[in-house]
Amino acid sequence: MAVAAAEAAVTYEPVIGIEIHVELKTESKMFCGCSSHIGSAAPNELTCPVCLGLPGALPVLNAEAVRHVLAVGVAIEATTPPVTRWDRKNYFYPDLPKGYQISQYELPLAAHGRLAVETSHGTVEVGITRAHLEEDTARLQHTRAGERPVSLLDYDRSGVPLLEIVTDPVIHDAETARRYAEELRLLLVTIGASDAAMESGQMRVEANVSLRPAGSQAFGTRVEVKNMNSFRSVERAIDFEIARQEAALRAGEPLIQETRGWDDDRGVTYHMRTKETSDDYRYFPEPDLPPLRVEPAWVAEVGATLPELPAARRARYRDELGLSAYDADVLVTDAAATTVFEAALAADPALPAKKLANWVSGEYLRLAKGEDRELDMTNLGGEQMAAVVRLVEDGEVSGTNAKEVLVRVARSGRGVAEIVAEAGFKQISDSDALQAVVDEVIAENPAAVADILAGEKKAIGFLTGQIMKKTRGQANAGLVQQLIRASLEVE
Numbered sequence: 498m499a500v501a502a503a504e505a506a507v508t509y510e511p512v513i514g515i516e517i518h519v520e521l522k523t524e525s526k527m528f529c530g531c532s533s534h535i536g537s538a539a540p541n542e543l544t545c546p547v548c549l550g551l552p553g554a555l556p557v558l559n560a561e562a563v564r565h566v567l568a569v570g571v572a573i574e575a576t577t578p579p580v581t582r583w584d585r586k587n588y589f590y591p592d593l594p595k596g597y598q599i600s601q602y603e604l605p606l607a608a609h610g611r612l613a614v615e616t617s618h619g620t621v622e623v624g625i626t627r628a629h630l631e632e633d634t635a636r637l638q639h640t641r642a643g644e645r646p647v648s649l650l651d652y653d654r655s656g657v658p659l660l661e662i663v664t665d666p667v668i669h670d671a672e673t674a675r676r677y678a679e680e681l682r683l684l685l686v687t688i689g690a691s692d693a694a695m696e697s698g699q700m701r702v703e704a705n706v707s708l709r710p711a712g713s714q715a716f717g718t719r720v721e722v723k724n725m726n727s728f729r730s731v732e733r734a735i736d737f738e739i740a741r742q743e744a745a746l747r748a749g750e751p752l753i754q755e756t757r758g759w760d761d762d763r764g765v766t767y768h769m770r771t772k773e774t775s776d777d778y779r780y781f782p783e784p785d786l787p788p789l790r791v792e793p794a795w796v797a798e799v800g801a802t803l804p805e806l807p808a809a810r811r812a813r814y815r816d817e818l819g820l821s822a823y824d825a826d827v828l829v830t831d832a833a834a835t836t837v838f839e840a841a842l843a844a845d846p847a848l849p850a851k852k853l854a855n856w857v858s859g860e861y862l863r864l865a866k867g868e869d870r871e872l873d874m875t876n877l878g879g880e881q882m883a884a885v886v887r888l889v890e891d892g893e894v895s896g897t898n899a900k901e902v903l904v905r906v907a908r909s910g911r912g913v914a915e916i917v918a919e920a921g922f923k924q925i926s927d928s929d930a931l932q933a934v935v936d937e938v939i940a941e942n943p944a945a946v947a948d949i950l951a952g953e954k955k956a957i958g959f960l961t962g963q964i965m966k967k968t969r970g971q972a973n974a975g976l977v978q979q980l981i982r983a984s985l986e987v988e
Contacts, residue, residue, distance in 0.1 A: 513668040514705040519660045519691045526656035527632040528556030540651040548656030550594030562658035565690040570607030571800040583783035592635040602780045605629035614676040624665035633657040671735035706738045718752040724759045734759040818850035827858040840879020876910040884913040898922040926973040935980045938963045
């Protein structure tokens with residue numbers, strides 16, 4: 498009881514490290530010529546003696562995969578050793594046909610990097626221990642044959658180039674862990690290293706979670722959490738595991754070093770197996786692959802080809818274009834939105850960046866993420882977006898009709914000017930023409946007029962809506978409101 502009471506008085510600090518495995522975007526597998534495009538292949542269709550681990554089959558290094566890792570290293574400001582080597586990671590599991598995995602241990606391709614992430618409590622710089630290259634395993638599928646449970650093996654994934662990125666144990670809350678995973682995914686997609694789709698297993702996030710008394714430098718018992726298949730799951734699973742470990746410590750219950758899975762439906766972690774240490778893998782140098790010499794000129798050449806990175810683009814949008822941090826983040830986070838925004842600015846540099854950002858982050862993304870299968874968003878590029886926003890800015894088309902123009906462009910691929918002319922969307926900004934409609938609507942709505950004269954200014958919006966209906970949305974709404982106020986002699 499005394500121990501439990503003492504534990505209950507302790508304030509605990511979570512210590513979190515994140516391991517992320519990402520399938521690299523290459524044409525062939527890591528050590529053979531089999532296609533790495535496994536998504537549409539039949540089970541065990543994309544295989545050969547190398548990725549099946551048959552005796553006598555020798556690996557040949559994929560240079561494209563190495564180049565991707567070098568690019569990631571530059572992007573995260575990591576260092577690359579002049580010579581790196583391959584190691585055998587030995588363990589026995591059905592999805593590993595050779596009984597070992599070719600990986601990197603002592604000399605990874607990139608080490609000591611960093612990635613800054615924005616959180617609700619400010620900017621957090623996450624140190625990255627290493628980024629190394631390895632081959633993926635086969636895929637186990639657990640099912641049933643009648644009443645009998647069976648496990649099936651699909652070797653299509655075996656040998657796909659896999660990038661593992663491991664952080665330092667410097668994260669202290671679940672939100673930062675989630676934001677780090679999101680930012681890293683965005684970076685990988687931006688530089689073209691991976692599509693990093695979590696739903697299809699191209700990106701897998703694992704968290705190492707431990708607790709220690711606040712102020713202590715020693716690490717607590719580390720628990721690995723797997724099976725987190727969304728960024729939301731990453732945050733939920735870590736929060737649960739922190740709470741579980743804290744409750745155990747306060748109750749005086751021992752923690753064990755283990756691997757736990759995340760059950761998203763129940764919102765809990767569960768025991769899978771005891772956790773191995775690096776010694777258990779009996780690493781030793783891979784005898785079938787020579788060490789790889791990485792010339793500094795190669796790293797510099799790779800770095801020179803990198804596009805603008807997400808953090809730099811956000812800063813440019815804020816500092817040079819005057820966008821809010823929120824608007825900049827929305828645009829940068831979505832690759833299609835970024836492309837359209839940049840192309841629209843190039844097509845019409847005089848457009849107010851803030852107005853354009855509002856249209857892209859609002860209406861464009863609403864259409865892109867909607868369920869209308871008749872829309873082809875490739876029809877709605879930067880030039881079309883710029884043309885529509887320009888019409889609104891110049892008062893030639895109302896905001897309501899502009900939204901409809903975007904829909905029709907995406908659906909048909911026709912030009913903006915053609916659609917505006919055909920639909921009669923050009924805005925009416927002629928005061929004399931609008932005054933007649935204003936007078937008509939005022940005469941038809943005495944109750945609303947009385948409300949306005951009594952100080953209920955919201956009724957002006959009602960009258961404006963009626964006028965818009967009569968003009969099929971073509972009336973200049975701002976001018977309409979001016980005419981209503983002038984006609985009724987109200988401010």
